Amino acid sequence: MKLTKIISAIVFAIVLLFLYSCGNSDGKENDKTKEKEKLAKTTNVEVVELKNNSYTDYITVVGVIKPVYQADLTYQEGGIVSRFIHGQGSWVNKGDTILVIDNDVLKASLDAAKAQYELAQITFEKQETVYKDNINSEYQYLQAKYTRDQALANYNLVKARYEKTFIKAPFSGVVDKKFIDIGEMVIPGAPIVSIINTGSLKIEAGIPERFIGKINRGSNAKIYIQDILEKPIEGKISYVGATVSTSNRTFNIEINISNYNKLLKPEQSAEVLIEVEKYDNIISIPEEVVIRTDNSYVVFIANEGKAEMREIEILNRYEKKIAVKSGLKEGEKLIVVGYQNLINGENINVVN
Helix, strand or coil: CHHHHHHHHHHHHHHHHHHHHHHHHHHHHHHHHHHHHHHHCEEEEEEEECCEEEEEEEEEEEEEEEEEEEEEEECCCCEEEEEECCCCCCEECCCCEEEEECCHHHHHHHHHHHHHHHHHHHHHHHHHHHHHCCCCCHHHHHHHHHHHHHHHHHHHHHHHHHHCCEEECCCCEEEEEECCCCCCEECCCCEEEEEEEEEEEEEEEEEEHHHECCECCCCEEEEECCCCCCCCEEEEEEEECCCCCCCCCEEEEEEEEECCCCCCCCCCEEEEEEEEEEEEEEEEEEHHHCEECCCCEEEEEEECCEEEEEEEEEEEEECCEEEEEECCCCCCEEEEECCCCCCCCCEEEECC
16 A cells, blocks of 8 residues: 555655646747747837947046135134124135234333333444444443343343234135134133135045056046036046045145136035046947946847847946947947847837
8 A cells, every 4th residue: 555655645746746847848948939929029129320429438426525725723822812803704805913922011012122122223223333433332232232132132032922912814815703702811832713714625436546647737627516507617637646545545636716706605515526537449339228238238230130238347337328449340230229028139110
């Protein structure tokens, strides 16, 4: 009885295996049949003739707008803010006084130092006259001279300290921030106000280190700022960093730009296209006709009534187009309509 069950199970397994093999064979045959039918039918397509054109290869990076002239003004000595002459948001010219530190004590010291110097100068002049007449000794003359020089040095020192209590603009610009108010104590070296000139700006960006040697000072660049400018700003690289950052393996570049329309503000983001290389003969094709496969990119070419699959090497993408480095030749017919469901070798009919 057990032997009969075992034999029945083996027979059942053989039958199942046979049926599966037949089904699988039928599936393969169906696939082959479909492929033959696909090759046998004719698909209408549209083509364009490929032509060589000049092409400029760019790399795209994200940059940040920075002011060329920006400074946080400080006071080297401690003191109390006496008054603001130009408040936050005011335009100042180079050399204008923005605020004054309480300087009454220094003013008194300056007046005293000035008086001492003037007295020493008068004394020196009298001693010089009598020395020339051989009335007094050389020692008295030199003593008067050195006393005068010492008084002058002290006067210049106090004068310099006094003048530094008038915090002045190092360049023309806008008083952007106030870090302290009237009556508050200024800590030596701490920022008091920030001044910025937004008329002259620069773009700062990081370039991957693989482009070392291709990006140089003077390289052309285009700056796109979305929702602000309709057209790109043309510029040239003004600075190329001498070192590579260890954190992100990039080197810094700067591009000076003007802010004629006054719409740009520091810390805005910008898309920066930097010229890498120019080509005299390059083929550009629409981005949508390129098909991504597992290991490559392909397009279809019309060749003697058949669709020929062609593998291409992409140089770069730009403005919804692709610059082809290799794989296509001038004069070939690129299929631009009806390519979606084509297979290699399929019959085609060019309708344009």
